[in-house]
Every structure is written in structure tokens, then in C-alpha cells.
Amino acid sequence: MKAALSQRDAEKSSGIPDDALTPVPWTLPALRLEWNLEWNKAKATVAPWWAECAKEAYSAGLDQLASGLKNVTASRNGRRKGRRVGFPRFKKRGKARDSFRYTTGSYGPDGDRHVQLPRISRVKVCEPMGALTGRLADGRARLLGATVSRTTGRWFVSFTVEVDREVPAGPSRRRRTARPVGVDLGVKHLAVLSTGETIANPKHPAGSLRRLRSASRAYARSTPGSSGRRKRAARLARIHARAANQRRDGLHTLTTRLAKTHDTIVVEDLHVAGMLRNRRLARAVCDTGMAEVRRQLAYKTVWYGSTLVVADRWYPSSKTCSGCGWRNPGLTLSDRTFVCRSCGLVIDRDVNAAVNLRNLVAGSASETENARGADRKTHPGGRVAVKREPGTASAGQTGSAAPQGTAA
Numbered sequence: 001m002k003a004a005l006s007q008r009d010a011e012k013s014s015g016i017p018d019d020a021l022t023p024v025p026w027t028l029p030a031l032r033l034e035w036n037l038e039w040n041k042a043k044a045t046v047a048p049w050w051a052e053c054a055k056e057a058y059s060a061g062l063d064q065l066a067s068g069l070k071n072v073t074a075s076r077n078g079r080r081k082g083r084r085v086g087f088p089r090f091k092k093r094g095k096a097r098d099s100f101r102y103t104t105g106s107y108g109p110d111g112d113r114h115v116q117l118p119r120i121s122r123v124k125v126c127e128p129m130g131a132l133t134g135r136l137a138d139g140r141a142r143l144l145g146a147t148v149s150r151t152t153g154r155w156f157v158s159f160t161v162e163v164d165r166e167v168p169a170g171p172s173r174r175r176r177t178a179r180p181v182g183v184d185l186g187v188k189h190l191a192v193l194s195t196g197e198t199i200a201n202p203k204h205p206a207g208s209l210r211r212l213r214s215a216s217r218a219y220a221r222s223t224p225g226s227s228g229r230r231k232r233a234a235r236l237a238r239i240h241a242r243a244a245n246q247r248r249d250g251l252h253t254l255t256t257r258l259a260k261t262h263d264t265i266v267v268e269d270l271h272v273a274g275m276l277r278n279r280r281l282a283r284a285v286c287d288t289g290m291a292e293v294r295r296q297l298a299y300k301t302v303w304y305g306s307t308l309v310v311a312d313r314w315y316p317s318s319k320t321c322s323g324c325g326w327r328n329p330g331l332t333l334s335d336r337t338f339v340c341r342s343c344g345l346v347i348d349r350d351v352n353a354a355v356n357l358r359n360l361v362a363g364s365a366s367e368t369e370n371a372r373g374a375d376r377k378t379h380p381g382g383r384v385a386v387k388r389e390p391g392t393a394s395a396g397q398t399g400s401a402a403p404q405g406t407a408a
């Protein structure tokens, strides 16, 4: 393909008309044709192992290449949002994610404890798949594909399925509270809720930190290129993978609970990309996966019939008093407690922000109680508008945060 592209460039510069240029295999059918016809004889020399693998693996790989190329074109033509997409890169064992994919052929669960994979045959799995096989059996789910991947010496198979999901309508379907909840996603804690509850960052368990230290020390001392180094690298990777799994579990537990127990969840539109550029915050932000919390809430609120509201990025949730709306423009990141100089409210910084987020949702003002359960009365004009200009006091207006959560 690259050869065809450079050939094309050469032809263009020598003035050959557009319709006479060398065609580039840009789509899946073209790529497949190229591989199965033009490269058929060469397969034996460039990839002598090709016959050992399911032909599906190549087809799925070409499919991914084709969609990658499509993204490149779309990005260049301005039809795709976000960061500019580069030309697809080669994958390399150990560098890229080790994975392959089936989309056709006889693959899928075979009973509750086995999967059938073309060319590999029947494989036992560690996790029971009852939830999947039950849905497949009675037609509530349809298999679209399977991806086999390897991380830290473990093999995984993940199935893409289309599932009929019943979206609960109405607020009382799952005995949820109609009261909205504000969620302040943070660096110090994973999240602080407007109810005053703090969800700590998932941390390494005590023993794991010690193991991590000894494993990284052992790895650092090993000889480069030796088999001992390989083993120690694997051990270190397993410890990291375990911590990553625990973190992921913590995030999912939180987002599922929120989406199931509250009708409306209000989060801040953090400029995560901007925070990542601030190097001091970068690690912590990566660790807690704030963007991931929002992504999960976006689809889980759809699943469970609740609503996600994302506050405007410039909404000063931390700098505003949740009791009276007084603004402290001088608040810095190191101020852990919010002290209101207007009404005297003293409140944890993150709880204050969470309460402000909750107050953005219409109808919550009357229910506003002090997050700490103290005897403070709510000020009637205490709600603060979502305004783009920080510093303009505008009490009494309704927030203009748009409900989100249609992205599945």
C-alpha cells in the first residue's frame, strides 16, 4: 500500500491525470483482494506461518486497517473531530497489544466454561459465562465478534454482542432516590458526593506495595537480555496489572452504584487534556481515571434510565459557597476547606463543589440541605448560574447545563 502511495505521488508530480494514477487498496474489499490474489504466492515467503492462523484473523486485521485508513482521510478532510489521526503503524509483538479478532466462522461460547475458536479449537475459560450464554440461547443477544488478547501472560477472549436492553422509564423503577447527586471528581479522592460521602482512590493493598518495591528492585538488578530479567519483568507486570484491575473495578463499582441509585447525576466538565499538560497533576489524573468515570456514567445512565448532567467547564463549583452563592475567586488548589466570608459556612472543599454541582439541577434548591447535616438554612437565591465569565456574580439564575448521556 505504501508502495502504491509513493508510486502515485511520483505519477502526480510527473503530471499524469488523476484518473490514470495507480489505484491504492484503501477499502476492506480492495485490501482483501490484494492479500488473497496479488500476495497469494508471496505469502509463503513473507509470512510462512500464515496457514497456521485462522484466515479470519487476517481479514479482521485488514478490516481494522481499512477503518484506520478511513479515519486518516476523515481526519484530513475535517470530517472527524478530535486529535488528528496519523497513518496506521505496524504492530509488533510485545510493543503493541497482542490481539486478534474473529467476526465470522464458528466461534463463540461452547457451554458455560468453554469457547470455540477457529483454528485453535475448544478452550476452557476461567470465568463462567452464564450471563452471556443464557442471553445467546434465548435470543436476547447476538454475537458480532470475538477478540482474543493477551496481557501479562493471561489470555482473554471478549465478545462483542448486541443485547436487547430494557431501559427503565420513570424515576421509581429501581427504587432510586429522585434527589440529584453532585459528584466532584478529584485528585485527592476518586470522588466526593454531595451527600458528603467520600470515595477514596483505589490504592495498592499494603502487601502489594512491598511486593512492587521488591519486584522493581529485582528487575533493576537483573542483567539486560537475560532470562532472569524476562521473568522479573513478567512478575513486575503482573503486580501492575493486578493494581490496574483493582482500580478498574473501583471505578465500575462507583459508576454503577451512582447510575442505579440516583435519577440525576451532575459532574463537572473537567478539561482533562488540559490537566494532563500540567505535569504535577498528570499522574494523579491518569491514576484515578476521571475521564473514565465520566465515560462510564454516560453509558450507564442510559442503561439504568438515569440522567447525566455535565456542568459547564467554567462553572466555578469550587469557588462558590454552596450555602449562599458567595464567590471566593482567590481559592487555590491547596485550600482544602471552603470558608464563606458572607454566610460563615465552613465546609470541605470537595463536598462544597459537589453540592454546587447538585444545585445546578432544577428542583434541587428546595431540597438543598447542608451536606454535613448541620442546621444551616438554605438561602433562596443561593443558586449560581452557569456562566462563561468567571467572576460575574449572577445569583438566582438557573443552570444551563445540558443533559447528556445519549452516547452508548
Ligand SMILES: [Zn+2]
Pocket: 321, 322, 323, 324, 325, 326, 340, 341, 342, 343, 344, 345
Ligand atoms: Zn456562604
